[in-house]
Amino acid sequence: MKKQFLFLILLLFALKSTAKSTVSDQQKQAVESLLAQAKEFAKAGKLLPYIETAIKALNLANEANYDEGKAKSGSYIAEGLVTAGLFKEGLKQLDRIETTDYYKNEIFMQSQALLIRGRAYGELNLNQQALRVLRLQQGLIKKLTGEQQVKSYQFNYEHLSVVFQRMGQLDSMQKYTELQLANLKVFQEKDAAMRYQIVYENLGKLYVDRGDFAKAQQYLDKSLELMKKYKIPVVLNTYGTLGLLEKKRGNLKKAAAFYEESLARKRAAGSRIGMKNSYRALADFYRTTGLDKAKTDHYEMAFSRLNDSLENENRAVVDQVLSMILKLKDQESDTKVSKSVTVSVIILAVLIIAIAFFVWRVRHNRRLLGQKEEELQETETINRELTEQIxxxxxxxxxxxxxxxxxxxxxxxxxxxxxxxxxxxxxxxxxxxxxxxxxxxxxxxxxxxxxxxxxxxxxxxxxxxxxxxxxxxxxxxxxxxxxxxxxxxxxx
Structure with missing residues (x-):
């Protein structure tokens, strides 16, 4: 019976090996290479190529049954979908990631998934859910070490401050913005210049909203200083915030100059979304102050044209992304169908083994019970003899x-x-x-x-x-x- 049992176990392992092939180093390298390409697209702000490359990596990881590749590429896709505004699809992708062994064993991956989930909830104005998820992430970040921990805290605090800003809770927003600043102190200024500049910019805007113009000026000056010192190429908000500050101070001409400078820098950086926001801010500024009706009309028209163009582009991007996601789902369905026969065989083998093991176990237990009864009788006999003696x-x-x-x-x-x-x-x-x-x-x-x-x-x-x-x-x-x-x- 034992020999039969061992044979069935060996059969099961053989069936598993046919259903689950070993991942080769070449397959791993191919997936990792695609993920590296996706990162470069993300840094360049190329959303569509980023998502497309991540999907290619996921397809390859699925073919090779490369668990780590599935988790990583899935997180890239989820992040891209959330950025594109496809929150439902992004959250579904996160659910898939959570089924991988790599996700279950890697705290950093769990932390990243929670960050993406919190960001999606925040964009959907599900602020309480966003706060709950981001605080859960903080519990995981405590278990990380080194640069992973510092960067994870940085993005966690950044997203929390955004959520509290949406909720109008300026005290909490200030707390998490200042925590970002404290967290950056482990880096040399030159190594984190852009992160410092963004935090100074956000603190400047916060103090403008609170009416503390002196502190607002202090942080905005720090932001300008870093921009000049390290030649930071893309600056989206500092000059606009300076314009708002001078408007609240009553210095309208100075405010107009800052708003115009903000637009010029966004044009130079090629930031079309930034330009659209500047057109809106300039049109509102000239209309509410009554300084220049012609400029009001000019910037209103510029805003409408660019806004329509961007909306058309966004729709095209969303359509393309949805098409890619549908293809991905079809490929996953095909893979499931191709594996169904193998899975059925494995289930049958497991059932046979379970029955065989149950029969063997019953017989084995009967033998053990007989042996124990004999030993018990022997012990009782010995104890009785010893008791009689002494x-x-x-x-x-x-x-x-x-x-x-x-x-x-x-x-x-x-x-x-x-x-x-x-x-x-x-x-x-x-x-x-x-x-x-x-x-x-x-x-x-x-x-x-x-x-x-x-x-x-x-x-x-x-x-x-x-x-x-x-x-x-x-x-x-x-x-x-x-x-x-x-x-x-x-x-x-």
Whole structure:
């Protein structure tokens, strides 16, 4: 029966190996190469190529059954979908990631997934859900170390400050913006210049909204200083915020100059979304202040044209992304169908093994039960004989002393069974007291488990001691240890 059971286990492993091929180094490298390309597209702000390349990586990872590749490429796709405004599809992708072993074992991956989920909830104005998820992420970040931990905290604080800004809770927004600043202090200024500049910019806007113009000026000046010192190429908000600050101070001409400078820098950087926002801000500024009706109309028209163009482009991007996602789903369905036969065979094999194991287990348990009943009867017979020899009270007292590991156990045992102790000493005049106690317990037919329990050692330690005594006392390997000890007493 055991041979049949082992054969079925080997069969199962063979079936698994046909269903789940080993990932080669070449396949891993191909997936990682695509992921590296996707990162470069993300840095360049090319959303569509970023998502498309991540989908290619996921397809390849699925073909190779490369678990880590599935998780990583899935997170890239989820992030891209959320950026494109496809929140539902992005959240579904996160659900798929969570089924991978890599996700379950990697804290950083879990942290990143929560960050993307929190961002999606925030964009959907599900602010309480966003806060809950981002705070869950903080618990995971504590377990990270080094640069991973610092960067994870940075983005976590950044998203929390955005959520609180949407909710109008400026105190909490200020708290998490200042935490970003404190978190950056582990870096040299030159190594994190852009992150510092963004935080200074956000603090400047915060203090403008709060009416603390002195502090707002202080942080905006720091932002400008970093821009000039490190030649930071893309600046989207600092000059616009300076325009808002001067408007609130009543310096309208100065404010107009800052708004115009903000637009010029966004044009130079090629930021069309930034330009659209500047057109809106300039049109509102000239209309509310009454400074220049012609400029009001000019910027209103520029805003409408660019806004319509961007909306058309966004729709095209969304349509393309949805098309790619639909193709991905079709490929996943095809893969599932191709694996269905193999899965059915595996299920059948597992069922056969389960039945075989159950039958073997029942028979095995019956044999064990019979053996235990025989051992119990033998122990009862021995105890009855020993009790008859020395009296019930003394024997019970001896057993209690053994169970409590009492030092007096050996003294009483030597009094009751002096011939056995003499026989052991005759075999080995240098036998130790601890060895005599051990042999005495074996003479009383205590099992290995009982001796381990009463002497506060492991079962393994008892087995090792038995082996040593076998060699020392020349006990045959095929002889039962306890039976041999009682036989020694009978010889005497």
């Amino acid at each position: 009296g019930e009270n003394k024997f019970n007292n001896l057993i209690d002393l053994a169970k409590s590991n009492n030092p007096e156990f050996l003294t009483l045992f030597a009094e009751l069974y002096p011939q056995f102790i003499q026989a052991l000493k005759a075999l080995d005049p240098n036998i130790r007291t601890t060895e005599l106690e051990f042999c005495a317990m074996a003479f009383l037919n205590f099992s290995t488990k009982n001796i381990a329990e009463y002497t506060f050692v492991t079962v393994r330690a008892v087995q090792v001691r038995k082996n040593r005594l076998r060699k020392k006392l020349e006990i045959p390997s095929d002889a039962d240890f306890n039976t041999w000890m009682r036989g020694l007493a009978e010889k005497v």
